Amino acid sequence: MSNTIAFIGLGHMGKPMALNLLKAGHSLRVFDLNADAMKELQEAGAQVGESAVQIAKEAQMVFTMLPAGRHVRQVYEGENGLLQAVAPGTVLVDCSTIDAQTSQDLAAKAAKLGLIMLDAPVSGGTGGAIAGTLTFMVGGEDQALDKARPYLEAMGKNIFHAGKAGAGQVAKICNNMLLGILMAGTAEALALGVAHGLDPAVLSTIMARSSGRNWATELYNPWPGVMPDVPASRDYQGGFATGLMLKDLGLAADAAVSQNSATPLGELARNLFALHAAQGQNAGLDFSSILNLYRQKS
Numbered sequence: 001m002s003n004t005i006a007f008i009g010l011g012h013m014g015k016p017m018a019l020n021l022l023k024a025g026h027s028l029r030v031f032d033l034n035a036d037a038m039k040e041l042q043e044a045g046a047q048v049g050e051s052a053v054q055i056a057k058e059a060q061m062v063f064t065m066l067p068a069g070r071h072v073r074q075v076y077e078g079e080n081g082l083l084q085a086v087a088p089g090t091v092l093v094d095c096s097t098i099d100a101q102t103s104q105d106l107a108a109k110a111a112k113l114g115l116i117m118l119d120a121p122v123s124g125g126t127g128g129a130i131a132g133t134l135t136f137m138v139g140g141e142d143q144a145l146d147k148a149r150p151y152l153e154a155m156g157k158n159i160f161h162a163g164k165a166g167a168g169q170v171a172k173i174c175n176n177m178l179l180g181i182l183m184a185g186t187a188e189a190l191a192l193g194v195a196h197g198l199d200p201a202v203l204s205t206i207m208a209r210s211s212g213r214n215w216a217t218e219l220y221n222p223w224p225g226v227m228p229d230v231p232a233s234r235d236y237q238g239g240f241a242t243g244l245m246l247k248d249l250g251l252a253a254d255a256a257v258s259q260n261s262a263t264p265l266g267e268l269a270r271n272l273f274a275l276h277a278a279q280g281q282n283a284g285l286d287f288s289s290i291l292n293l294y295r296q297k298s
């Protein structure tokens, strides 16, 4: 008998991930606080639930893709939380990017209730979520990952077992600290070149074929119009919100403090994104809009 899957949190990432589970032929029930977010999935064949608990009770595997740790805690252990409601043996997979301590706490509570929980944050952006090519960084037990793997493979291309509970989050936070640094650095370099009269597309091509090459120059250029189909070319709509990048850089800073690690560039990037997020509506724009902090407007 095929498993019933519950998917909770259908935002920029969760919606395309859930659509890929449907495309792979899985029976899917979905829930989001925002009713509009569920429409497309319903049209594609998913059953829409009335609450997270209602759909999770009937599922053998539950995925959550929520903004931050407080939402994850609320869904799992708040009033009517999933942990108390789902049947023993249910596999719970949280794909949100949150602090490792929360993932460890929830996994320990889940285990006491006979449940299996994995942290499985992702990388690859909305493009990777749509294409089903995400990278999953998984923390938790081997057997749990074995159960989740076929479903993760419907949504992603690379599935890494980082270690025990919380290890997926640590890997993700390290990755996103580097992403914040490289996006700010790429924006800084492009703005410097353009201030000297270079064409941003020409400079981008040069850097993409030189030692400054990185994920932003190859796939996610922050300068409007240089690449089609990236947030920079649609007024920074969609993609990965500046507010979420700021959250991840804060998680990296907390993680650094807890181990007395030095992360000076990560801290600088956090401050740059905090300055940027505080202006106007920037927190809701894609994080590549950090370019506007550097760009000289004529």
Ligand code: NAD
Binding pocket: 008, 009, 010, 011, 012, 013, 014, 031, 032, 033, 034, 037, 052, 065, 066, 067, 068, 071, 074, 075, 095, 096, 097, 098, 122, 123, 124, 125, 126, 239, 240, 241, 244, 248
């Ligand atoms: P988002 O804000 O677009 O989506 C979150 C969704 O969760 C929203 O639809 C919201 O209504 C829903 N939600 C919030 N609380 C809920 C609750 N209690 N019950 C049900 N639904 C609830 O965020 P996103 O961009 O999809 O990101 C989700 C997570 O993935 C974040 O932790 C983010 O850091 C991480 N992430 C995002 C990207 C990206 O490119 N957007 C890439 C990698 C990882």
